[in-house]
Amino acid sequence: MIIEDVAFPAGVHCETTTLGALLRHEGLELSEPMLFGLGEGLGFVYWDAKYLDFPFLGGRTKPFTITRNAADRLGLELRVQETASPRKAWQNVTAALAAGRPVGLQLDSYHLDHFTTKVHFGGHFAALRGYDDTHAHLVDTAQQGGLVTTTLASLALARGERGPMTARNRSYTVAVPADRPSAADAVREAVRSTARTFLTPPIANLGHSGIDKAARQVVRWLDRSADPAHDLPLAATLMERGGTGGGLFRVLFRDFLVEAAEIADDDVLREGGARYAEIAPLWTEVATLVETAGNTGEQAHLTRASEVLTDLAERERRAMRLLAGEGCSP
Template identity: 55%
Template sequence: MPTVKDIDARGTQHCETTALGVLLRHQGLDLSEPMLFGLGSGLSFVYWDSKHMDFPFLGGRVKPFDLTRNLATGLDLDLQVQETASPRKAWEHVAAPIDADRPVGLQLDSHYLDYFGSKVHFGGHVVAMYGYDDHDAHLVDTEQQGGAVSTSLTSLAQARAARGPMTAKHRSFTLTAPGELPFPQDRIVPAITACADAFLNPPIANLGHRGIAKTGKLVRTWLQRTDNPQRDLPQAALLMEKAGTGGALFRNLYRDFLAECGQLIDSSHLRTGHGLYTEAATLWTEAAALITKAGESGDAQYLAQAGTVMSDLSRIEREAMGALSRLRE
């Protein structure tokens, strides 16, 4: 029964940063979850809707796995990624590192995992795997899903082979830190300014501050967008607050990242950004509560209020990122 020795199986709030934390602690690099999220330039915004979707989706972070790539680049980590169409090869890709006493990250569809509370398809879910036996795989998932958990090898194979939005072909990955561990504080400013630049200059109107402004207009029509507002609106709000976002659509995590950076860097721009993201985090939670009320009551005035809050959020976050982009000066 191969199991990686001395694994620190702490589940945190968000799936990708939870897995990254497990892999990096095993390398001797112990960073807080907000620091992992921020150094991976993880914050973003997307309004995603298409005719194939039952209801629009609001996302608060960069695309799945971009955070891992950003973090590896920023900290000079050796990121080895394996993808294959073959289930047999896919298994070899995870068994080999574990047999060599190294945890491995997996991207998969959470719907198939035995322990997962909500049976929703999400192909961008990330876990760390640290052991297996004849029947089960031993994983670390978020605190919400139970931290150190197990799922049958059959369910793991299904989750890894799934196809659909955000899925990857049996993706697995390992991280190796350089001989001398990096000083994360040297990497803070580039990570923040890269995140700010992407947010301030989105290529399409669904992303960044433009996406938030667009949502502020479209959210007002959400009662007409669904046959079942009692289900779909509270569900959308739940995804903003509880679905591994750390609350407030990842704004709580980014606020805490900026607070931690403020202990390492003395900058008025950083203090401004932190203050504005503290405000933004509160407003996102308020917007989610208004969307829930609209769904439960069927009253469009709550959506009008949510739209006004999001219009404010677009301005507040644009100002915050404007201040943070000046950190490089």
């Protein structure tokens, strides 16, 4: 059982790649930045907890919020199923495949055969396009191989894993109705909502406040880590190359704003795109500095990273105020 023509070439982020593959099969082709932006994906979190070996810097919202938000903005029919039963979970996806629809899955990437780095991450997504007696056939990001396979046993483990960011065998399908909301209205509303959420975080670890916190904490990372030569380069890799599209998702958001400005013919969105074109490379600089600090053990690189993060917090605060409709602050 293989559904043909299920793919999303050159996808960089797992959740948008999965949604893009499902929508393409339904006849709706949207760019990955557009899916990310309509899904209100941009964010920031600085997280350091007792169960973590090292602090986590994230540049997006919680898993599955992009899919839910994009479905709302696009007027999609999103059908989501969750269950604690592995048997029922498999029945859910085989029924959808038999009806001719590929299925989105939330997974722990640790168990997937095509992942060479074995780290538990329960917020991974892939599209299931079919299966045979032994293997599941998936659509993943280009970095992970695009059209890939994993054993059915591994897929079951990845779906049923419990822990941070996991879901109970979550699967979902989408359908595209004939009538959809105005594209110009959808992008404007998504941008305003993203900006307002970023500017009013419920806790200091999130949004612009979280970037400020990261600026204060990053200078302590050599002491915070038991193995700086491992932990700091890994943190840098997750920021720049861990499915973020570069610049901790800021490249995707920049490209979304540029595309949205053309759709809506909106000068505020154009200015926002120009600002994020300046912001994105600074996040790449931070990742480079963190990696260099881990490789050399030299504190000066973290001191510089802190300075860049402080600047980024203010730059993003001003950009989001503009996008939220609070005026064009310099």
